[in-house]
Amino acid sequence: MGNLLVVGSMAFDTVRTPFGEANDVLGGSATYFSTSASFFTDVDLIAVVGEDFPEEHLTFLRERGINLAGLERRDGKTFRWKGEYTYQLNEAQTLETHLNVLETFRPKIPEAYCDPNMLFLGNIDPDLQMDVLNKVTRPSIVACDTMNFWIDGKRDALWKVLEKIDILIINDGEARALGEDPNLVQVAKQILSKGPKHLIIKRGEYGVLMFTGKQVFGAPAFPLEQVKDPTGAGDTFAGGFMGYLASTGDLTDEGLRRAIIYGSVMASFNVEAFSLDRLRHLDRKEIDDRFREFKRLTHFDDLS
Amino acid sequence: MGNLLVVGSMAFDTVRTPFGEANDVLGGSATYFSTSASFFTDVDLIAVVGEDFPEEHLTFLRERGINLAGLERRDGKTFRWKGEYTYQLNEAQTLETHLNVLETFRPKIPEAYCDPNMLFLGNIDPDLQMDVLNKVTRPSIVACDTMNFWIDGKRDALWKVLEKIDILIINDGEARALGEDPNLVQVAKQILSKGPKHLIIKRGEYGVLMFTGKQVFGAPAFPLEQVKDPTGAGDTFAGGFMGYLASTGDLTDEGLRRAIIYGSVMASFNVEAFSLDRLRHLDRKEIDDRFREFKRLTHFDDLS
Numbered sequence: 001m002g003n004l005l006v007v008g009s010m011a012f013d014t015v016r017t018p019f020g021e022a023n024d025v026l027g028g029s030a031t032y033f034s035t036s037a038s039f040f041t042d043v044d045l046i047a048v049v050g051e052d053f054p055e056e057h058l059t060f061l062r063e064r065g066i067n068l069a070g071l072e073r074r075d076g077k078t079f080r081w082k083g084e085y086t087y088q089l090n091e092a093q094t095l096e097t098h099l100n101v102l103e104t105f106r107p108k109i110p111e112a113y114c115d116p117n118m119l120f121l122g123n124i125d126p127d128l129q130m131d132v133l134n135k136v137t138r139p140s141i142v143a144c145d146t147m148n149f150w151i152d153g154k155r156d157a158l159w160k161v162l163e164k165i166d167i168l169i170i171n172d173g174e175a176r177a178l179g180e181d182p183n184l185v186q187v188a189k190q191i192l193s194k195g196p197k198h199l200i201i202k203r204g205e206y207g208v209l210m211f212t213g214k215q216v217f218g219a220p221a222f223p224l225e226q227v228k229d230p231t232g233a234g235d236t237f238a239g240g241f242m243g244y245l246a247s248t249g250d251l252t253d254e255g256l257r258r259a260i261i262y263g264s265v266m267a268s269f270n271v272e273a274f275s276l277d278r279l280r281h282l283d284r285k286e287i288d289d290r291f292r293e294f295k296r297l298t299h300f301d302d303l304s
Numbered sequence: 305m306g307n308l309l310v311v312g313s314m315a316f317d318t319v320r321t322p323f324g325e326a327n328d329v330l331g332g333s334a335t336y337f338s339t340s341a342s343f344f345t346d347v348d349l350i351a352v353v354g355e356d357f358p359e360e361h362l363t364f365l366r367e368r369g370i371n372l373a374g375l376e377r378r379d380g381k382t383f384r385w386k387g388e389y390t391y392q393l394n395e396a397q398t399l400e401t402h403l404n405v406l407e408t409f410r411p412k413i414p415e416a417y418c419d420p421n422m423l424f425l426g427n428i429d430p431d432l433q434m435d436v437l438n439k440v441t442r443p444s445i446v447a448c449d450t451m452n453f454w455i456d457g458k459r460d461a462l463w464k465v466l467e468k469i470d471i472l473i474i475n476d477g478e479a480r481a482l483g484e485d486p487n488l489v490q491v492a493k494q495i496l497s498k499g500p501k502h503l504i505i506k507r508g509e510y511g512v513l514m515f516t517g518k519q520v521f522g523a524p525a526f527p528l529e530q531v532k533d534p535t536g537a538g539d540t541f542a543g544g545f546m547g548y549l550a551s552t553g554d555l556t557d558e559g560l561r562r563a564i565i566y567g568s569v570m571a572s573f574n575v576e577a578f579s580l581d582r583l584r585h586l587d588r589k590e591i592d593d594r595f596r597e598f599k600r601l602t603h604f605d606d607l608s
Binding site: 089185209217223224226227260261295299300303 | 322487490507511519520531562604
């Protein structure tokens with residue numbers, strides 16, 4: 001049995017929020033996901049960077065126990081994203097996107113990655129997601145993210161991927177666009193009828209919902225005194241969620257609910273600083289302490 | 305010891321949502337509040353209506369055990385509100401407001417109401433809220449609602465009221481406007497330093513937060529397959545919350561948390577139909593069943 005495998009992007013981000021800015025800092029879905037997951041389990045990473053990607057970032061990832069055998073370094077520049085947040089921190093406004101080496105990315109899967117226990121298909125072209133899925137032995141759990149660009153532009157290819165996965169992890173705007181319905185319960189019914197066993201809807205500062213058959217689990221986001229930069233919160237959530245699941249192997253409803261809270265905990269730390277800076281100085285005790293605070297946040301007594 | 309006393313508006317609402325419309329139907333903050341609270345406790349109501357207000361609405365309220373001794377009927381027309389919701393159901397767009405008899409409303413408090421156990425100051429002019437507060441023996445709990453119109457236009461008068469109350473119940477936009485800060489944790493700190501012991505922030509389809517000192521309680525809204533009309537959800541929440549508190553007298557943190565869930569349950573029923581139509585056909589068993597579903601919605605196992 002292998003590890004948790006993630007395919008996604010690595011990037012340089014330039015981000016402006018009302019609380020500061022950061023230029024050409026480490027970012028990307030695979031970066032946030034794998035760093036977050038690395039607090040719980042071993043991670044195998046597939047991504048591409050350009051010749052401008054500095055060794056120090058790779059050293060950071062390696063020191064977190066992330067396997068970079070699947071990281072391709074190519075001629076050209078690394079993917080760059082520039083975005084801005086207003087006080088309405090829930091949604092970024094993209095100012096610039098330079099795909100660079102990501103434009104012609106075709107994920108190659110090292111021999112050692114071919115039998116993953118769990119797989120996370122980060123937000124890339126659905127055709128590439130399908131390609132990865134076809135090249136590995138079917139993992140016990142496959143989860144997937146996407147974005148409106150693919151929902152609008154590659155709907156059929158995306159649905160083909162969704163038919164083959166276990167867990168779809170998207171935000172509420174994406175869910176409404178994919179289900180073509182404003183009501184999330186109706187959207188969940190529709191998506192779950194096509195294949196995924198679980199639909200996880202990320203709502204940023206409002207928390208998260210998980211739909212499983214007719215069951216729903218809902219959790220608020222952890223209320224924070226200061227949110228500096230929401231970039232990567234969704235991928236950090238997914239990394240904590242999948243990492244915790246991989247570490248326990250507990251795929252019961254209770255196990256998934258706890259994984260949702262661990263994902264929320266990781267996201268709540270990540271938004272406290274720019275880039276992955278908060279995750280660089282985080283330990284398992286802080287994580288478990290915040291899990292307990294989450295319990296206190298949401299607990300109420302049952303009817304007797 | 306007296307009852308739960310509410311002062312607020314009674315209205316005819318004309319509402320359009322993507323799922324239908326309703327013309328000149330029963331509405332108003334005191335109406336929603338008292339009907340919701342009446343499932344848990346006895347309610348004394350103070351409000352004003354015009355000569356156009358039909359007997360059938362009064363009969364409905366009386367049959368729910370609501371005391372109308374403080375309902376004033378005056379020459380002129382009842383307050384009228386006309387609003388519209390898009391698929392983004394969280395916020396109404398007001399199309400018309402006709403204050404009518406509400407314009408010169410000065411709450412009169414019948415002798416029998418002068419020693420209330422609990423008091424809810426619905427969303428009216430802060431000067432009138434203060435007037436009511438001064439005319440009754442201090443209840444064990446005073447809660448208060450307001451709106452941006454008063455936050456912007458009568459800020460000083462409003463703060464004077466807030467210094468004297470126990471619980472402020474407002475939505476997130478109002479909280480940010482009152483605290484002049486986008487961060488709700490910072491807003492809560494500031495508001496709680498001025499007097500109220502609890503700040504309850506309603507977030508519509510995203511649920512509710514309650515701040516008490518450094519403690520926070522958060523609950524998602526109940527996910528519904530169909531939301532027909534969000535009008536009155538906030539007042540229905542407040543009515544369920546205060547009504548349940550009045551019925552138990554349990555003002556511990558645990559008691560308040562359960563009251564928040566009962567408020568959320570009542571609001572979740574109310575939005576399933578236009579006006580108060582869902583509350584007209586509701587019984588305590590349905591309420592308790594949904595409370596249990598709320599527990600199932602939010603529960604996860606603690607760390608062992």
